Amino acid sequence: MDYLDLKVKFLKGFADRTxxxxxxxxxxxxxxxLQIVSEIHGNQSNISQHLACLKGCGIVTARQEGKYIYYSLRDEQVRRLLTMFDTVLGDVEQQVASCDKNDQCLCGKSELKCLTKRRIISP
Amino acid sequence: MDYLDLKVKFLKGFADRTxxxxxxxxxxxxxxxLQIVSEIHGNQSNISQHLACLKGCGIVTARQEGKYIYYSLRDEQVRRLLTMFDTVLGDVEQQVASCDKNDQCLCGKSELKCLTKRRIISP
DNA sequence: CAAACACATTAGTCAATACTAATATATGAA
DNA sequence: TTCATATATTAGTATTGACTAATGTGTTTG
Structure with a gap:
């Protein structure tokens, strides 16, 4: 696994709603x-899997205390990165939101492919 | 599409090797x-699709000049973000690279599931 | 206008990934 | 030791997304 793969892996860690x-x-x-599970919608198994992912990507760390496992952001760098996402998104928001004709790849593709298909069926 | 969806979309824009x-x-x-196509491995169609994605995610912009279309980073913020990825990765590199037992979700799952399955078949 | 070039789009396929449900593991408490 | 609680893991399924090949669109040039 080379540096680029690593970077992709790290970034994919962030690129999911849950x-x-x-x-x-x-x-x-x-x-x-369980605190996380109850705060957001999720089911325990699903959240657990995502936490494993986040940990594996170096985004969070886990600390065991008795039968509880506490998860937190890995470090300040990660926190800063999260903050920076919001900063940059402020700029980009308009443009990204109005991107409603992108198909292919992840940029809202499937949702829109649906629309497209519907339009084809009944224009 | 709410703010979180937007953020996911934006981040997914970065989370691919190509x-x-x-x-x-x-x-x-x-x-x-074509310059990009020749610099990296890719085929024209594929690169074109990824460029559409990047543009739709607000990561790059395109400028037409005659029959050529020039792509560049959207702005300084995006450039800074890219730089920051590398900075943070420096920290995380060791941990992410050694994450070789994560299955599920994206963290290198499939590759490793293979390994796991092979191990199960012939231990 | 026709040919050549640069790029975009479409359709189809396959691989990657998120989710659910069921089960396993580990820890603390009765 | 047994039960209950907290979390992890597995297996299976459905969705999503990347890639290829073919075709379409727009722009320049002869």
Whole structure:
């Protein structure tokens, strides 16, 4: 696994709604799995899997205390990165939101492909 | 599409090897599609699709000049973000690289699931 | 206008990934 | 030791996303 693969892996760690919700939830204080589960919608198995992912990507760390496992952001760098996402998004928001003709790749593709298809069927 | 969806979309824009290669390629100077295609491995269609994605995610911008279209990073913020990825990765590199037991989700899952399955079949 | 070039789009396929449900593991308490 | 609680893991399924090949669009040039 070369550096680029690593970078992709790290970035994919952030690129999911559930994981962003988890990060939001533990941004200011460490939480146990069940605390996270109850704060955001999720089911325990699903959240647990996402936490494993986040940990594997180096985004969060886990600390065991008795039967509880507390998850928190890995470090200040990660926190700063999360903050920076919001900063940059402020700029980009308009443009990204109005991107409603992108198909292919992830940029809202499937949702829009649906629309497209519907339009084809009944124009 | 709410703010979180937007954020996910934006971040997914970065979370792909080919797109990172494209970004690397245009980091310091705008390039045409064919220039990018020849610099990195890719085929024209594929690169074109990734460029559409990057544009739709607000990561790059395009400027037409005659029959050429020049792509470049959207702005300084995006450039700074790219730089920051590398900074943070420096810290995380060791941990992410050694994450070789994560299955599920994206963290290198499939590759490793293979290993796991092979191990199960012939231990 | 026709040919050549630069790029975008479409359709189809395959691989990657998120989710659910069920089960396993580990820890603390009765 | 047994039960309950907290979390992890597995397996299976459905969705999403990347890639290729073919075709379409727009722009310049002869």
């Amino acid at each position: 994981r962003l919700e988890i990060l939001e939830s533990i941004k200011d204080a460490e939480k146990t799995v | 797109r990172l290669e494209i970004l690397e390629s245009i980091k310091d100077a705008e390039k045409t599609v």
